[in-house]
Amino acid sequence: MTLPSREQKAVLRAERLALRDALSPEVRAEASAAMLRHIDTPAFRRAFDPAGATVSGFWPIRSEPDIRPLMECLRIMGVRPCLPVVLDRETIVFRAYLAGAPVVKTGFGTTGPDETAAVVDPDLMLVPLSAFDRHGHRIGYGAGHYDRAIARLDALGRRPRRIGIAFACQEVASVPFEPHDIPLDAILTEEGLIETRRQQV
16 A cells, blocks of 8 residues: 555655764765865856855754855855744744854754844755655655745745755655645755756756
């Protein structure tokens, strides 16, 4: 019997997060650093034009890749960084992050600028995830924060580019896709930038 999509996602989420959690801190650090080598490449520059763009990153939680050095490199390339802040169980906003500015603990275990920072709309979103496939379908952590944020931006006519951030071990053959799910444009892992099949057709 085939499981419903929600249950299939839960199984894949648990499986891939277990693989990610099993990576040693040293391996995660090396893999996170390897991602830096792929941001100044033709493939990454096809994903977006960094000059003047507002880019949302994230402070790592649990065993996520640490993209803080990557965000600093993007800042040097001319982007304006911002970080997601969870306001409640339903909503995240993106606050501008200035170099050296303090960050505070926010909802859902995240870290971001305090309420004095400007709220901005990103042109590019670097999106954490639990699992992904090469069509750009992703499984998040189950709360739907990013899907709602992207839908809100789309409704305002601001369709941000979306690059998933993951370790290679989080790839699966196929993610169950539902109508409300919003696919990624690419996925960045330690092995390189994967331009999704939906972008290649």
